[in-house]
Amino acid sequence: DEAFTLASRGLGEDRRIAVYLPAAYRAEPARSFPVLYMPDGGVDEDFPHVADAVDALIAEGAIPPTLVVG
Secondary structure (H helix, E strand, O other): OEEEEEEEOOOOEEEEEEEEOOHHHHHOOOOOOOEEEOOOOOOOOOHHHHHHHHHHHHHHOOOOOOEEEO
């Protein structure tokens, strides 16, 4: 997982963005991947649980490699 901070002009504050990248993304960075956006998916909230669930589903072949942004 990766995280970074963006300055939001609209909100007038910094926003921390968490990103889960599946292993396939690192292997094929030019490939297109589906993205799951979590508007309230903070690192201290549900993001880690959802990223773990997505990782498990990818490993089982239940879903394609998917990025998660929270």
